[in-house]
Amino acid sequence: MSEDKLKIEKIRKGTVIDHINAGYALTILDLTGIAESPNLMTIGINVLSKKIPKKDIIKIENVFLNEIQMQQISILSPNATISLIEDYKVIEKKKVKIPEIIKKLIVCQNITCITNAELPSGGKEPIDTEFTVLTEKPLKIQCVYCDRIYKLDEITFISKGRKEKKIKQQIL
Amino acid sequence: MFKEKFGEGIISAKQFNREDIEYLLKKSREMVNSTNTNLLKGKILATLFFEPSTRTRLSFESAMYRLGGNVIGFQSGEVSSIKKGESLADTIRTVENYCDCIVIRHSMEGAAKLASRFSEVPIINAGSGSGEHPTQALLDLLTIKEECGKLDGLNIGIMGDLKYGRTVHSLAVLFSNFNVNLYFISPKELTIRNQEKEFLIQRQIKFKEVIQYRSLLDLLDVLYMTRIQRERFVDVEEYEKVKNVYIFKQEDLVNTKNTFILMHPLPRITEISPDVDSSKKAIYFKQTSYGLMMRKAILAELLAD
Ligand SMILES: [Zn+2]
Numbered sequence: 460m461s462e463d464k465l466k467i468e469k470i471r472k473g474t475v476i477d478h479i480n481a482g483y484a485l486t487i488l489d490l491t492g493i494a495e496s497p498n499l500m501t502i503g504i505n506v507l508s509k510k511i512p513k514k515d516i517i518k519i520e521n522v523f524l525n526e527i528q529m530q531q532i533s534i535l536s537p538n539a540t541i542s543l544i545e546d547y548k549v550i551e552k553k554k555v556k557i558p559e560i561i562k563k564l565i566v567c568q569n570i571t572c573i574t575n576a577e578l579p580s581g582g583k584e585p586i587d588t589e590f591t592v593l594t595e596k597p598l599k600i601q602c603v604y605c606d607r608i609y610k611l612d613e614i615t616f617i618s619k620g621r622k623e624k625k626i627k628q629q630i631l
Numbered sequence: 632m633f634k635e636k637f638g639e640g641i642i643s644a645k646q647f648n649r650e651d652i653e654y655l656l657k658k659s660r661e662m663v664n665s666t667n668t669n670l671l672k673g674k675i676l677a678t679l680f681f682e683p684s685t686r687t688r689l690s691f692e693s694a695m696y697r698l699g700g701n702v703i704g705f706q707s708g709e710v711s712s713i714k715k716g717e718s719l720a721d722t723i724r725t726v727e728n729y730c731d732c733i734v735i736r737h738s739m740e741g742a743a744k745l746a747s748r749f750s751e752v753p754i755i756n757a758g759s760g761s762g763e764h765p766t767q768a769l770l771d772l773l774t775i776k777e778e779c780g781k782l783d784g785l786n787i788g789i790m791g792d793l794k795y796g797r798t799v800h801s802l803a804v805l806f807s808n809f810n811v812n813l814y815f816i817s818p819k820e821l822t823i824r825n826q827e828k829e830f831l832i833q834r835q836i837k838f839k840e841v842i843q844y845r846s847l848l849d850l851l852d853v854l855y856m857t858r859i860q861r862e863r864f865v866d867v868e869e870y871e872k873v874k875n876v877y878i879f880k881q882e883d884l885v886n887t888k889n890t891f892i893l894m895h896p897l898p899r900i901t902e903i904s905p906d907v908d909s910s911k912k913a914i915y916f917k918q919t920s921y922g923l924m925m926r927k928a929i930l931a932e933l934l935a936d
Binding site for chain 1: 716738
């Protein structure tokens with residue numbers, strides 16, 4: 460058993476998000492909404508690892524991630540792995556994967572982009588935001604509608620409460 | 632073949648490869664001597680201009696009438712349902728039932744793309760915010776091809792508002808299909824956007840960004856000037872600072888090649904002084920006639936049975 464595994468408590472049932480880019484654990488917890496969960500979480504920041512220089516790790520009891528959360532993690536930490544735990548055993552382990560097209564997840568910050576058009580009625584056009592992934596490492600995505608290109612630290616997620624969450628403010 | 636590939640219409644210059652462009656250039660040329668005025672008989676073109684325009688709209692309408700078709704449409708200010716708050720998506724889903732093709736101009740980027748997602752009939756992007764204006768760029772390539780005899784090997788300067796100038800964006804993308812040297816000339820506030828630069832770098836197209844144009848005049852084959860558009864500026868002071876930054880005068884022609892051509896998508900304000908107009912190197916009024924040829928070719932290709 461490697462050193463880092465000893466340092467963080469094992470969980471009986473839930474999810475382990477491992478190989479998170481160092482410094483991104485708190486951002487992931489916040490942006491995915493996991494932070495609002497009442498369940499027990501253990502977080503390792505700047506854990507020494509063989510694979511990457513340093514990494515973060517999150518363990519959450521009784522929580523399994525949905526597709527949107529997995530996509531959000533793939534954007535923030537493309538090397539992350541997700542393990543599902545039952546009875547202290549890993550029953551499934553997968554690597555996150557950035558989708559080729561990211562839908563409904565990210566806000567285009569171009570105020571003259573049609574996805575941001577404010578209709579006189581107060582509504583918006585009946586479309587979802589959509590971004591093509593140009594490169595994964597480093598991440599570059601392009602709005603399908605207005606063509607604007609965004610790097611990782613320029614991305615803003617759409618969040619459930621309609622309050623947009625900026626990545627930049629989270630990462631120091 | 633063209634009709635199949637461009638089934639959703641002409642939304643972006645990125646849809647075009649070299650073969651598509653050369654095909655349209657050839658078809659445009661055929662339009663000059665074409666006597667077929669019934670090619671689009673019974674077809675209806677809808678022109679939806681959410682932003683005012685005379686040239687582009689008249690050019691499309693004239694092209695459609697000359698091919699025997701009909702035109703319906705509106706332009707900004709006339710539109711009651713939009714003022715009531717109807718979405719663009721709803722407008723498109725209504726209008727597509729009345730016509731065979733929709734030409735759209737809109738103040739927001741991505742409007743034509745959105746329209747194409749809601750329409751069964753082809754959409755032609757006639758300008759979407761500061762995004763793209765692909766048919767203008769196509770007619771500009773036709774102009775250069777006809778006036779210079781070729782596209783490959785040319786030194787091309789594009790000058791003015793490269794940040795908000797939608798024609799410039801489409802033009803840079805179309806040029807990436809040819810072996811050209813591009814010179815982007817602009818004040819530092821209005822340099823070409825990252826998305827175009829990345830596209831050109833990815834395609835290994837040589838380009839330089841410069842502020843002054845005079846030292847380039849003896850090497851350029853084409854100088855494409857654009858207007859600095861007040862309506863795109865959020866900050867009026869910014870506009871005042873750069874509005875008169877370039878004024879091409881008659882004496883600038885002295886240093887240019889014999890074969891040099893000066894282009895402009897029009898309308899111009901002060902950026903080309905009127906004493907240049909009489910030079911045979913000034914071809915911006917001729918561009919308009921190439922525009923009609925190109926738009927006839929586009930409509931014929933998209934709509935003829
Ligand atoms: Zn956008």
